[in-house]
Amino acid sequence: MKMNTKNNYIRLKGNLADIPSFNIKIPDSEVTITSFRIGVDTYKSSGTKETDWFNINFIGKDHLHILEDLIKGSLVIVEGRVRIQNKDFEGQPKTYFDIQGKTIKHLYEDSNNELFKVHRTRDDNHRRSFSTSRNKSS
Numbered sequence: 001m002k003m004n005t006k007n008n009y010i011r012l013k014g015n016l017a018d019i020p021s022f023n024i025k026i027p028d029s030e031v032t033i034t035s036f037r038i039g040v041d042t043y044k045s046s047g048t049k050e051t052d053w054f055n056i057n058f059i060g061k062d063h064l065h066i067l068e069d070l071i072k073g074s075l076v077i078v079e080g081r082v083r084i085q086n087k088d089f090e091g092q093p094k095t096y097f098d099i100q101g102k103t104i105k106h107l108y109e110d111s112n113n114e115l116f117k118v119h120r121t122r123d124d125n126h127r128r129s130f131s132t133s134r135n136k137s138s
Contacts, residue, residue, distance in 0.1 A: 008081040012054060014038035016074045020067050034058045034067050058101040066104055077105040
C-alpha cells in the first residue's frame with residue numbers, strides 16, 4: 001500500500017513498550033481498535049540516548065495477523081498519520097501525538113545490527129512458523 005507522503009504521514013522504527021491491547025470496542029459500533037506504544041531511540045551529539053514514546057492505534061482487523069505475534073520489545077516499523085491531542089495531565093496541559101497506524105512490519109535485528117523482516121505462515125493445522133529475510137527498506 002503506497003501512502004501519500006505529501007500530507008500527514010509518519011514512519012517510525014521502534015520497540016514495543018508492552019503487548020498490544022486487542023479489541024478495544026468503539027461504543028455503539030462493531031469497530032475494534034488495537035493499541036500499543038513504541039519507544040523510538042534517538043542519539044544526541046553527546047552520544048546520550050533519548051527515547052520518545054508514541055501511542056499507536058490500528059482500527060479494524062486487517063493487521064491482527066501481525067499484531068498478535070508481537071511481544072514486549074518487538075522491533076517494528078509503523079507507518080500512519082499523526083493525530084495531535086491536547087489533554088490535561090495532573091493539572092498541566094500536555095500535547096500527545098497519537099499515530100493512526102496504516103501499515104506495520106515486524107523486524108528482527110541481529111547482533112551485527114542488520115535488519116530482517118519476520119514472515120509468519122500457517123500450515124494446514126494452523127501451526128505458526130516464522131522465517132526472516134533481509135529487509136532492504138528500514
